Amino acid sequence: MTAVNTFVTMWRFLLTLGPSALVILMLNKGIKDYRPDIVDDQQRVRSIRIEQLRPSYDFVIVGGGSAGCVLAARLSENPAWSVLLLEAGGDEPLLMDLPQMYPVFQRSPWDWKYLTEQSDRYCLAMEDQQCFWPRGKVLGGSSSINAMMYVRGNRRDYDHWAGQLGNPGWEYNNVLHYFRKAEDMRVPGYEHSSYHGHGGPITVERYRSPSPLLDVFMEAAAELGLTHPDGDFNGHTQMGFAPPHGTLRDGLRCSANKGYMRRSWQRPNLDIVLKAFVERLHIEPGSKRVLGVSFEHGLVRHQVLAGKEVILAAGSLASPQLLMVSGVGPAEQLQPLGIPLVQHLPGVGANLQDHISTSGAIYTFESLQPDSHMSFIVPELLNKDSVRDFIHGHKGFFYAMPVSEVMGFVSTRFQVEQDADWPDVQLFMGSYGYGADGGMIGRRGAAITLDNYANAFEPIIYQDSFVIAPLVMRPRSRGYLQLRSPDARVHPLIHANYYDDPLDMAIMVEGLKVAHRLTQTPAMRRLNATLNIYEWRNCPEVEYLSDAFWECLARYYSQTIYHPVGTCKMAPAADPMGVVDPRLRVRGLRGLRVIDASIMPTIPTGNTNAPTLMIAERGADMIKEDWHHYPHGGWL
Ligand SMILES: Cc1cc2nc3c(=O)[nH]c(=O)nc-3n(C[C@H](O)[C@H](O)[C@H](O)COP(=O)(O)OP(=O)(O)OC[C@H]3O[C@@H](n4cnc5c(N)ncnc54)[C@H](O)[C@@H]3O)c2cc1C
Structure with a gap:
């Protein structure tokens, strides 16, 4: 019986694949021809030509995901600083904007x-x-393939980070400012809510x-x-x-790329290299100062220096991995692989929560x-009427x-x-x-x-x-x-x-x-x-x-x-498993921070994109404070 069922299932996949692919092609073509709001030609981020790469930048940001986009946009607000963003993926494809298409990008090249x-x-x-x-693996990172649910977690999560776990400054009353700073709340009825921000880069709407x-x-x-x-x-x-509310703009995905990068990438002090895979950090062994990074782009290896800081924002899996391949992590893991130890940090890669x-x-x-279904039966809805509704009517199945x-x-x-x-x-x-x-x-x-x-x-x-x-x-x-x-x-x-x-x-x-x-x-x-x-x-x-x-x-x-966090835990010096301090500086090194979902000491009570945006907003402000961007120590 099982063998028969498996055979039937396999054939159904094969038979439905062709028609479904045709509808998707039709949709993509329709968007190109009739939806300039999605094509967004003027605002779409463009990579610099690699010949334009400078030998050195003040800040080099590794990973253009939820956190990396915030950091690139916020640090380049200071015209006196030069900023480089290195992202392994390319720009978001058009279909990524459509909420209904969200699961399609899993197991894809993105x-x-x-x-x-x-x-x-x-x-x-x-x-x-x-x-x-x-x-x-795309500009915007996981915010470009996620389900867009906008949930910040619970105030007690952050009070716990600050109080019981000893990370001053992360209490809810402080981080609320950064949740609001990132947000442009557009759901009717919340115009005057003190919990919400207006005019921030990430728009929030109803699905x-x-x-x-x-x-x-x-x-x-x-x-x-x-x-x-x-x-x-x-x-x-x-x-x-x-x-729930969603990180949506006009009913379509508002990734960190759309929210932060499309309005800042043309700044002359910000360079972006897409399809740039960072291979490792360069660290001067004696001073333990992080000098820069090596990355591969178009089959060629490049090196770039960071005058002030390198910031790892490659996410909860790649940030700890990049630390380890660069000699920062548990000695007992690195030595058998022949990686010269720069800094023994047993907490790198530990504390994984999801x-x-x-x-x-x-x-x-x-x-x-x-005469009709009440739930979504995908093959029935994947048809030319849904495509027309989306392209010309700005409504229907693909918005859901x-x-x-x-x-x-x-x-x-x-x-x-x-x-x-x-x-x-x-x-x-x-x-x-x-x-x-x-x-x-x-x-x-x-x-x-x-x-x-x-x-x-x-x-x-x-x-x-x-x-x-x-x-x-x-x-x-x-x-x-x-x-x-x-x-x-x-x-x-x-x-x-x-x-x-x-x-x-x-x-x-x-x-x-x-x-x-x-x-x-x-x-x-x-x-x-x-x-x-x-x-x-x-x-x-x-x-x-x-x-x-x-x-x-x-x-x-x-x-x-899809919420892995905690693998570069933020903790006070007394905690031997801490990787970054409460100002997100990597312990024992100079010129290196980790700013992304990996620094969360414990997972929040809710989805993790909004908390990651908040962490990056706050991280950018801490960098500005530490490098005296603010004359009076105030907030922008
Ligand atoms: C399928 C899915 C659904 C989700 N749904 C939701 C949801 O509905 N709501 C919610 O709040 N959260 C959701 N999340 C989680 C949320 O999106 C993440 O927690 C958040 O995006 C993490 O941000 P980050 O900056 O830490 O990492 P990421 O956004 O993943 O960014 C890391 C970036 O670094 C780049 N990178 C990695 N390695 C390298 C390298 N070596 N060189 C150069 N670049 C590199 C990556 O390509 C990526 O762009 C979902 C996640 C997924 C995957």
């Missing part, structure tokens, strides 16, 4: 395509029991063109008394359910609309982002401070399941094996369905990276270590039970929402709907929410 090490505890339904970790399920999701949450009081997770309180989720709580249902039409934050019984408004679970209510795209996109992104897909999802193929995915917000488990080679091109080993601490699984099971409770409400019963029974085939020995059943789902359909 993705670094990392894989975690095999485990028998998680990702059991995935190819070789490895979890697939995409990261953006457009939701499915009719959004209202059902909200009704179900209301029936459990879980509606968010004012719909703003980034405001006064976090707990509750509401449609938001783990379960993508398997998929519910089929009966549409209340007699089904992954989390409604988002929720709840506290399980394991959250010690029950009244604290510090939720330990986030939930995404998404209006499509793995069956909705026939396995072309979601299955591929999650790396679910063909056999497993055929067994568990083929029976519900193209049926109306939704998913409720819980995320463990502050996992206790810690993973680590391990260098495999002195060559920066070879990905490090990623030991994700999900569910190493049993409490993380216990919280996940509670999250899945909250999800299931939502499906037992009158609003959901009207749809006859039914858990996809075929996933039970993975663990037939457990009792249906028991804790062991939910655990089985979590272990098979373990899904990263």
Whole structure:
């Protein structure tokens, strides 16, 4: 039976591939011809010609992702400073603007395509029991391939960084300034909110063109008394359910590239080299001063010096890797690989944290609309009408982002401070399941094996369905990276270590039970929402709907929410595992900072793009303070 199903699945992929590709080509052509707002020819960032590269810059920034774009734009505000941004990827392709296209770029040339090490505890339904970790290899970095959800985390996260963890200046009341500085809040009703910024580079809006399920999701949450009081997770309180806000501009993606770089790249003191792969840092062994970097561009190796500082902003996987290949990291890892040790820093690559989720709580249902689906059935919507609606009507399917039409934050019984408004679970209510795209996109992104897909999802193929995915917000488990080679091109080993601490699984099971409770409400019963029974085939020995059943789902359909952080931890000098100090300077070296998601000591209660933008805004200000850009020590 399995072999037959797998054969059917494979053929369906092959048969749908051609028509889908044709629609995408049509869409791309239509954008080029009729959507100058997306083509954005005048503002699109252009790389300098490599002959124009200067031998030395005041600041060299490695990586043009969420953090790197902020840093390049903010540091080049000072016309007396020269700034170089080196990014391994190219500019964003046109289709990246479309929210609906977000998962398509996983496993594409715009993705670094990392894989975690095999485990028998998680990702059991995935190819070789490895979890697939995409990261953006493009200007804008992961902000250009992410799902655009704009969530800042909880005020207690930052008070914890500053108070208990000893990083002065990072308390919520300080970092709020930088969240606001980055933001241009355009959602009606928040014009006067003191929590939001206006006129900043990153526009924040509501997602457009939701499915009719959004209202059902909200009704179900209301029936459990879980509606968010004012719909703003980034405001006064976090707990509750509401449609999330997105980093969107006119309904389209607002990446860090679009927000920060397109308005600053033409400054004469800012040079950008795209397709520039940084291979290592040059550090003078005696003084431990970082002199510059080597990078490869067009098959030629170049060196460039930094008069003031090099700033690593290559993200949570590449920043620690670049430190290690340059001799900065745990001595016991570097020496066997023949890397001369410059600075023993045992914390480099350690303290890895991520938001783990379960993508398997998929519910089929009966549409209340007699002749149409209520959820997104991708092949039906991938047609010329949707293309026309998008190109000429500025509306429809391609504006939608089904992954989390409604988002929720709840506290399980394991959250010690029950009244604290510090939720330990986030939930995404998404209006499509793995069956909705026939396995072309979601299955591929999650790396679910063909056999497993055929067994568990083929029976519900193209049926109306939704998913409720819980995320463990502050996992206790810690993973680590391990260098495999002195060559920066070879990905490090990623030991994700999900569910190493049993409490993380216990919280996940509670999250899945909250999800299931939502499906037992009158609003959901009207749809006859039914858990996809075929996933039970993975663990037939457990009792249906028991804790062991939910655990089985979590272990098979373990899904990263793409938030790896913490691998260059910010910490005070007393913590031997710290990598950067609270001003983000790398310990023991001169002229080097790390400023990106890797410096977070603990993962925030929410998605990580907005916190990374905040860190980079604050990091840029600290650099300006340290180099006396501000005559009176004030803020711009
Ligand atoms: C698929 C996906 C979905 C996500 N969804 C959301 C979401 O909805 N909301 C949210 O808040 N967060 C989301 N995130 C997470 C968020 O986007 C990241 O936390 C954030 O972008 C991290 O920023 P960063 O600057 O640390 O790294 P990145 O943005 O990844 O930037 C690193 C940059 O460095 C470059 N680089 C790496 N190595 C080198 C090298 N050797 N030489 C030169 N350049 C190099 C990379 O190409 C990249 O451009 C998602 C992430 C992904 C991948």
